[in-house]
Amino acid sequence: MTLQNQIPTNEIVEFSDVEKAQIDKLLLENPHISGVSIDALKIIQNHRSWVSDACILSLSQYLDLPLSDLESVATFYNLIFRQPVGKVVLHPCDGISCDLMGGEHIRKCLSNKLEINNGQTTKDNQFTLISLPCLGACDKAPVMIANETLFELIQEKNLPLIINNLKEAISK
Numbered sequence: 001m002t003l004q005n006q007i008p009t010n011e012i013v014e015f016s017d018v019e020k021a022q023i024d025k026l027l028l029e030n031p032h033i034s035g036v037s038i039d040a041l042k043i044i045q046n047h048r049s050w051v052s053d054a055c056i057l058s059l060s061q062y063l064d065l066p067l068s069d070l071e072s073v074a075t076f077y078n079l080i081f082r083q084p085v086g087k088v089v090l091h092p093c094d095g096i097s098c099d100l101m102g103g104e105h106i107r108k109c110l111s112n113k114l115e116i117n118n119g120q121t122t123k124d125n126q127f128t129l130i131s132l133p134c135l136g137a138c139d140k141a142p143v144m145i146a147n148e149t150l151f152e153l154i155q156e157k158n159l160p161l162i163i164n165n166l167k168e169a170i171s172k
């Protein structure tokens with residue numbers, strides 16, 4: 001069954017004027033529609049924090065792109081969230097360099113501190129934990145990205161402060 005068949009038409013999403021303006025700007029700047037799909041998905045995610053199936057369908061119609069093409073891009077790109085996430089998404093690196101420098105232990109400590117496993121969101125919807133392969137900062141291993149901030153040379157003793165600072169940032 002295709003995604004289109006699974007989504008009732010009354011769940012088609014109406015994008016906001018701001019979303020449409022940003023997507024239209026992308027379309028103006030890019031001669032090939034297929035080149036805008038990932039950036040258009042990021043726009044939707046920036047406004048809604050995640051990208052639902054209904055959003056994918058609506059965006060495919062808005063861009064006049066095959067639904068299967070857009071679905072493939074959204075599935076392949078692991079920074080497009082396909083289910084609701086917390087206010088902060090923690091991406092500890094699970095690449096080999098980070099693991100050699102204690103990354104696996106750091107991921108375990110994060111799981112224990114937040115009481116969630118990889119891929120899960122805390123009950124208060126503050127944090128989601130999604131490990132990612134090499135983040136391109138191996139010389140600063142172990143590393144983690146949290147809402148676009150890169151944390152380098154992470155040590156277990158720093159985790160409480162990192163988590164508390166992130167909590168404070170989202171409570172402002």
Ligand code: FES
Nearest residue numbers: 093095098135137
């Ligand atoms: S393996 Fe973690 S940044 Fe490269």
